[in-house]
Amino acid sequence: MSLDHATVRRIASLARIRVEEHEVEPLRNELNGILGWIEQLNEVDVTGIAPLTGATNMAMAMRADVVTDGGYADKVLSNAPERIGDFYVVPKVVE
Amino acid sequence: MLTDLTIAQARDGLRAKEFSAVDLTMAHLHAIEKLNTRLNAFITVSHSQALDQARAADAALAAGEARALTGIPLAIKDLFCTAGVRTTAGSKILGPFVPPYESTVTANLLRDGAVLLGKTNLDEFAMGSSNMTSAYGPVENPWKRKQDETAVLVPGGSSGGSAASVAARLAMGATGTDTGGSIRQPASFCGLVGVKPTYGRCSRWGVVAFASSLDHPGPFARTVRDSAILLGSMAGHDPKDSTSAAVPVPDFEAACARGVKGLRIGVPREYHSDGMPAEIDALWQQGLDWLRAAGAEIVDVSLPYTKYGLATYYIVAPAEASSNLARYDGVRFGARENGEDLRDLYERTRAEGFGPEVRRRVLIGTYVLSAGYYDAYYLRAQKIRALILKDFTDAFAHVDALLTPTAPSAAFAQGENMDDPIKMYLNDLFTVPANLAGVPAASVPVGLDANGLPLGLQVIGKPFDEETVFAVSATLEQAAGFTALPAIRAGG
Numbered sequence: 001m002s003l004d005h006a007t008v009r010r011i012a013s014l015a016r017i018r019v020e021e022h023e024v025e026p027l028r029n030e031l032n033g034i035l036g037w038i039e040q041l042n043e044v045d046v047t048g049i050a051p052l053t054g055a056t057n058m059a060m061a062m063r064a065d066v067v068t069d070g071g072y073a074d075k076v077l078s079n080a081p082e083r084i085g086d087f088y089v090v091p092k093v094v095e
Numbered sequence: 096m097l098t099d100l101t102i103a104q105a106r107d108g109l110r111a112k113e114f115s116a117v118d119l120t121m122a123h124l125h126a127i128e129k130l131n132t133r134l135n136a137f138i139t140v141s142h143s144q145a146l147d148q149a150r151a152a153d154a155a156l157a158a159g160e161a162r163a164l165t166g167i168p169l170a171i172k173d174l175f176c177t178a179g180v181r182t183t184a185g186s187k188i189l190g191p192f193v194p195p196y197e198s199t200v201t202a203n204l205l206r207d208g209a210v211l212l213g214k215t216n217l218d219e220f221a222m223g224s225s226n227m228t229s230a231y232g233p234v235e236n237p238w239k240r241k242q243d244e245t246a247v248l249v250p251g252g253s254s255g256g257s258a259a260s261v262a263a264r265l266a267m268g269a270t271g272t273d274t275g276g277s278i279r280q281p282a283s284f285c286g287l288v289g290v291k292p293t294y295g296r297c298s299r300w301g302v303v304a305f306a307s308s309l310d311h312p313g314p315f316a317r318t319v320r321d322s323a324i325l326l327g328s329m330a331g332h333d334p335k336d337s338t339s340a341a342v343p344v345p346d347f348e349a350a351c352a353r354g355v356k357g358l359r360i361g362v363p364r365e366y367h368s369d370g371m372p373a374e375i376d377a378l379w380q381q382g383l384d385w386l387r388a389a390g391a392e393i394v395d396v397s398l399p400y401t402k403y404g405l406a407t408y409y410i411v412a413p414a415e416a417s418s419n420l421a422r423y424d425g426v427r428f429g430a431r432e433n434g435e436d437l438r439d440l441y442e443r444t445r446a447e448g449f450g451p452e453v454r455r456r457v458l459i460g461t462y463v464l465s466a467g468y469y470d471a472y473y474l475r476a477q478k479i480r481a482l483i484l485k486d487f488t489d490a491f492a493h494v495d496a497l498l499t500p501t502a503p504s505a506a507f508a509q510g511e512n513m514d515d516p517i518k519m520y521l522n523d524l525f526t527v528p529a530n531l532a533g534v535p536a537a538s539v540p541v542g543l544d545a546n547g548l549p550l551g552l553q554v555i556g557k558p559f560d561e562e563t564v565f566a567v568s569a570t571l572e573q574a575a576g577f578t579a580l581p582a583i584r585a586g587g
Contacts, residue, residue, distance in 0.1 A: 003462070015417060015461040016424070017454055018442035027458070030516060034459060037517050038406045038472070044479050051477030052484055054308045054338065055294035055533030061337055075195035079428035090426050093437045 002032050097122040098264035098585040102167055102321040105267060109156055109166045116152035116166030120145050120210050123168040126585035127212065127265045134583065136250075136260040138173050138231045139181050140213035148210040155208060163328050165208030170266035172257045173214035174221055175201050175312070176301040180211075184303040185219040185229040185253075188423045188430050188448030198301025199333045200270060200312045207328040212266055216256030219450045220420065221277055221305045224522040226255025227509065228452040236285060236506050237263040237581035241547035244582070248506040248548070251281030251522075254315070258285040261315045264585035268316040268325050272302060274309045275408055276502070276526030279538035282315060283501035283551030286540040286579065288322045288568065289315050291526075293559045294533030295340030297326075298333035306415035307338075309408070309530045319539065319569040323347035326561065342559055350562035351569040356390030360567065361494035363398045366525060368503075375500050375550060378542045382498055382552045385574035386567065394494050398486040403479050404528040405520060410463050410476035411531070416453075417460025423448060455516065484532045487555075496567050497555040499525050501538040505548035525553060535561045539568045541575040549579065 003011075008028045012019040019027060073086040082089035097119050100108065108114055124142060131137050145168065152166035176182050176194035183189045201211065218228040226234040226249055234255040236248035250259040254271030258281035261269050271278040273291035282289025290313045297312040304310060314325035327347045333339040362383060367376070383393050425431035425444030432447045434440035449457065463472035490497065503524055512518045529536040535558070538551035552571060556564035580587065 007462075008458075011458050011462045011465065013442075014465060015457050016421075016438070016441040016445055017449065017457065018439075018446035027455075030455060031458060031462070034409065034455075034516060035462075038409060041403060041406050041410075041475055041479060044400070044403060044475075044482070046475055046478040046482075049478040049481050051474055052481035053477060055531070058295065058338065058340070061334075061341070063334065072195075078195045079192055081427075081431060088427050091433065091437070091440060093426075 003028055003035065096586040098126050100267070101318050102267050102316060102324050103318070105167055110161055116149040116156065116210065117146065119166060120149035120168050123212055123266060130263055130265060130583065130585065134235045134237065134259050134263055135232050136215055136234055136256040136263065136265060137170070137213045138183055138216050138256070141180050141211060144180065145210050145212050152208050152210060162208040163324065164204060166210060167267055168210045168212050169204060170212050170215045170257055170260040170269040171201055172217055172254050172269065172271050174217060174272050174303045175270055176303070177201055177211065177214065180214060182214065182303065183231065185217040185231060186448065186450070186453065187230045188444070189303070190430050192429055196301060199298035199335060200302070200329045203328055203331060209328070215260055215269060218253035218255065219453050220303065220416070221253040221272055221274055222416070222452050222456055223252040224276065224280055224519050225249040225512065226252040227513065228450055230450055233509055234259050237583040238286065238506060238548055239582040246508045248508050249284070251284035251506065253277040254281050257315050258282060258287055258289070261285070261287055261317060262581050263583055268314055268321055270329065271313055271315050273311045273313055273530065274305050274412060275530050276523040278313045278315065279526045279536060279551070279553060280502045280522055282538040283540070283549065284506040286549030286577065286581065287315050287317060288319050288537065288539055289313065290322045290326055290537040290561070290564070291529065291535065292326060292330060292561050293340070293535045295338055296330045296535070296559070296561070298336040298339045300333055300335040304419040306412040307419060308415060309412055311530065319565060319572045320348060320351045322537070323351050323565050340559070345562055347561060347565055350565040353562070353566035354389060355386055355567055355570045358391045358496065358563065358567070359394050359494040360386050360391045361394050361396035361490055361497040363396055363401065363490070363497055363499060365398050365401045366499045371500070371503060374544050375503070378550055379498070379500050379552065382541060382571055385571060386498065389570050389574065396490045396494060396497070398490060398528070400479065400482040400486050401528050404483055404531055405524055407476045407479045407483065407531060408523070408527045409459070409520060410472050411480060413456040413460030414464050414473050415460070417457045417464065420453070420457055480531050483528055487532045487534055491557045495557070496563050499553045499555065501525060501551035501553040505544045505546065505550055529555050534558055535564050537564050537568045539571045540577045541571055542577070543579055
């Protein structure tokens with residue numbers, strides 16, 4: 001599978017990364033280089049193999065559904081670009 | 096020189112009141128002041144906080160309340176969140192970020208009395224094998240080629256600043272993270288011991304995420320024993336990380352003295368490649384001879400799917416990265432570029448905030464997870480990952496540990512391997528399989544190449560059997576008697 005110009009634009013849009021028009025072709029070549037190299041995986045027979053989703057087949061741990069932390073809005077907001085009271089002030093996101 | 100001591104020696108010296116924790120910390124801060132402009136190993140130096148911690152350590156020592164690391168000055172990879180100390184992940188997008196919380200690993204080190212000197216340089220979001228992708232500039236490897244002292248070598252990556260700082264004696268030990276080799280490869284390039292423990296051994300809570308199922312925090316040190324001391328403090332169950340293992344932390348330091356008598360050491364035949372430099376192959380054979388002489392039995396084993404490890408990794412890791420890095424949108428924290436509307440703000444913020452390697456991986460990850468391609472790429476890679484894990488499980492039914500080279504070369508120069516991303520990726524050929532399978536592995540410095548640059552061997556163990564990894568590593572260390580020193584170092 002080889003990416004075309006429009007697909008590179010579509011992926012960048014899905015990833016929410018602005019790509020200037022002059023960057024598309026070099027990027028397309030780089031990505032196709034990597035994807036071409038990955039094609040070697042097609043020679044592996046994976047029939048009947050269950051996918052491994054993590055580093056090990058560990059079971060998820062259960063915990064009590066209770067509040068164990070929190071109550072420090074100042075800390076949470078300490079990196080906010082702008083705030084009013086205990087709220088973030090962000091650029092207008094709803095038209 | 097206080098900066099030449101091992102952690103074990105400094106621990107004894109502090110308890111015997113031969114010097115104070117403030118003396119020890121000052122010696123390292125002076126070394127940083129002298130050498131960091133050149134090496135660029137630290138992004139942030141926490142001068143006054145380190146001195147406060149050193150004074151507290153002296154008070155604890157005076158009160159007879161010393162803990163495992165009381166007064167030991169360490170460097171922290173700038174991927175671990177540290178309360179009140181800027182944490183950049185080597186990226187512009189986190190340039191302004193000051194975490195209000197402490198990662199579990201650094202909190203464990205502080206609990207045990209460590210002094211944190213500052214935050215070390217790294218490839219952006221830990222994506223790289225040379226430290227060249229950092230938004231805060233490259234790091235110089237303190238080692239020099241004998242024949243060409245002008246060449247500036249890379250320290251490896253992604254934990255390049257951590258490795259360079261410990262090699263140059265700017266810190267006694269350091270934390271790193273290893274997603275595909277980011278502790279073991281720089282350890283090999285800088286003549287250090289680097290340990291990637293079992294997945295789940297060290298909490299990932301508060302570590303800026305790259306690929307969550309592959310990220311492993313672990314230590315760098317100048318001796319196997321020091322790395323065991325550090326891992327003992329860093330490790331432990333953490334309810335805040337759902338993948339943290341609820342298993343006891345054994346006495347890793349004691350395991351270093353076990354020896355290898357009666358152990359079966361596997362040699363994976365697929366790790367032999369035609370392109371492997373003769374001196375690395377020779378060193379590998381030498382390592383096997385040392386283990387045999389120390390009473391181990393050497394056994395030929397097969398890991399047939401290991402050759403697919405790297406390609407599998409370059410689907411799984413970018414997929415997880417594209418998902419993890421979706422949070423950097425410039426809205427509630429981090430750097431922001433304003434736009435015409437919200438979407439434009441996101442796109443400009445991320446275009447400006449991410450460097451080329453991060454962008455490349457986020458785009459690959461987005462593609463392999465996108466509708467129509469998920470099964471062909473991501474699901475297939477997860478199945479091959481299952482086969483790679485099975486390779487290790489099968490091998491460990493017959494052997495106690497595996498021995499391989501750590502990296503296919505010694506440290507290369509800045510600018511080399513930069514023309515093609517895949518050339519850089521090949522650095523992790525021997526280290527990536529242990530990340531995919533979650534098994535513990537360490538790199539131990541055992542010799543020098545013809546240029547006088549360090550080379551490491553990799554010991555891979557069974558899940559949660561770091562003790563055998565330490566026993567084998569300590570045996571190699573003792574047999575190798577690696578005493579070479581980097582050209583650039585404190586007091587050098």
